[in-house]
Amino acid sequence: MSGFTKVARAADIPEGSIKCVEVRGHRIALYNLGGTFFATQEMCTHADASLCEGEILGGEEVMCPLHFATFNIRTGECTAPPADEDLVTYRVRVEGEDIEVEV
Numbered sequence: 234m235s236g237f238t239k240v241a242r243a244a245d246i247p248e249g250s251i252k253c254v255e256v257r258g259h260r261i262a263l264y265n266l267g268g269t270f271f272a273t274q275e276m277c278t279h280a281d282a283s284l285c286e287g288e289i290l291g292g293e294e295v296m297c298p299l300h301f302a303t304f305n306i307r308t309g310e311c312t313a314p315p316a317d318e319d320l321v322t323y324r325v326r327v328e329g330e331d332i333e334v335e336v
């Protein structure tokens with residue numbers, strides 16, 4: 234089963250920040266990049282670290298807090314080691330003040 238589910242309010246995620254949510258058993262990181270919202274799997278593909286505790290680098294990359302791999306937030310592509318697998322990404326839409334993610 235898939236569909237969009239409300240996960241947060243836009244005001245909860247200021248520009249340049251990351252918020253963790255859980256949707257139907259999926260742990261997801263939500264990002265606000267310049268007013269546009271994106272979603273990836275929460276956990277780094279390298280080991281057991283939450284990207285919600287990572288840092289958004291200038292542009293559109295997130296850096297893992299544990300061993301500093303980087304990923305493109307829009308595409309999930311791994312852009313620096315030691316991770317070598319891309320992140321799962323999720324479609325996001327904004328309905329009024331609500332952020333919805335497709336799972």
Ligand code: FES
Pocket residue numbers: 277278279280281282297298299300301302314315316
């Ligand atoms: S856990 Fe993310 S780079 Fe190692």
